[in-house]
Amino acid sequence: MLWCMDNKSKLRKINSNMEFSLRVQEFVELVRCDSRVEAVKHARKYFQAFERTQLKEICKCMALLAYQPNTDTQPYKGLFSERRWKDLVLNFRNENYRIFQLSTQSLLSVTIQAGLSALKTPQCYSSNCKNLHCPVCQEDFNQIAKKLPYSHCVQSRLICRITGLPLNEHNLPMMLPNGQIFGQLAVPEITKEDGGVICPITNTMFSHPKIEKVFVM
Numbered sequence: 219m220l221w222c223m224d225n226k227s228k229l230r231k232i233n234s235n236m237e238f239s240l241r242v243q244e245f246v247e248l249v250r251c252d253s254r255v256e257a258v259k260h261a262r263k264y265f266q267a268f269e270r271t272q273l274k275e276i277c278k279c280m281a282l283l284a285y286q287p288n289t290d291t292q293p294y295k296g297l298f299s300e301r302r303w304k305d306l307v308l309n310f311r312n313e314n315y316r317i318f319q320l321s322t323q324s325l326l327s328v329t330i331q332a333g334l335s336a337l338k339t340p341q342c343y344s345s346n347c348k349n350l351h352c353p354v355c356q357e358d359f360n361q362i363a364k365k366l367p368y369s370h371c372v373q374s375r376l377i378c379r380i381t382g383l384p385l386n387e388h389n390l391p392m393m394l395p396n397g398q399i400f401g402q403l404a405v406p407e408i409t410k411e412d413g414g415v416i417c418p419i420t421n422t423m424f425s426h427p428k429i430e431k432v433f434v435m
Contacts, residue, residue, distance in 0.1 A: 221310075228317045236313045238268050238275075239306060245279050246297055250287045257283065334363040339371075346419055351382035376434065380404035380418060391432040396422055399432055 222229060222237040229236055241264045248257035265276050278293055285291065287298045296302075315322055338354045341347035342363070348355040354363050376385040378401030385391045389401040398419050400408070409415050415424045 225317055229313065232313070232316050234313050234316070235272070236309055238272055239309060241265065241268075242275065242279055242297075243302060243306060246282065246302070249282045250298065254283055330359075330362070331366055334359055335366040336369050338363050338366055338368050340368065347379070349377065349379050349382065351377075378404050380407055385434075391434065392429050393432045394422075394429060395424055395427050396420060405429060 219237075219240055222240060226237070241260075245257050245260050245265075248254070248260055261276075261280060265272075265279070269276065278297065282294055282297060285294045285298075289295055289298065312322070314320070321328070334354055337352065341349070342352060342354040342360060353359050376391065377383070378385055378389065378391075380400050381389075381404045383389050383401055383403060385401050389403050391399050392402050392405055393399045394415065394417055396417055398417050405415075408418055413426050415427050415429070416422070417424070
């Protein structure tokens with residue numbers, strides 16, 4: 219309550235109900251302790267200021283005087299619930315953020331999500347197309363980016379999954395017999411000493427395969 223008193227004018231400007239929620243909880247705790255006379259005195263002292271905006275809630279609170287804390291009757295069971303303390307904690311945090319114009323998310327979290335969204339593509343969630351050099355394809359970041367939107371690319375760029383280098387005239391796209399495509403610079407890395415080639419995606423072994431160039435229109 220001291221925090222509410224110190225920030226009363228600010229809370230009024232943002233139409234906060236934090237003070238009322240705390241007064242209601244004080245009333246509930248008095249009834250829970252069977253201090254019903256004190257609860258009535260409390261209501262007379264503090265609820266009067268909220269009659270214009272919270273009259274319906276005040277009526278529900280006053281009805282608690284006729285019930286025991288173990289009642290199964292709603293909405294009075296909800297008012298006696300211990301969960302209300304957790305709701306008050308969350309309400310306090312949100313109102314504190316609003317007063318001082320703070321974001322509910324840390325700047326680090328916002329920055330990471332912005333970066334992941336800029337890199338996220340449908341291939342990041344395909345088991346056969348993940349890139350070891352892509353942050354979104356990493357297991358931890360992959361889960362964080364799951365609900366983020368995909369990146370908006372005006373012009374597509376083709377990247378080799380082996381070297382992480384762009385596919386262009388200096389690194390032509392090459393296709394293995396199984397249809398997997400890699401950059402020309404990656405061919406030596408997947409070629410064995412005997413001339414065979416092993417596909418790093420499917421682990422398929424080819425003996426002296428015909429690797430064809432791919433032309434992208």
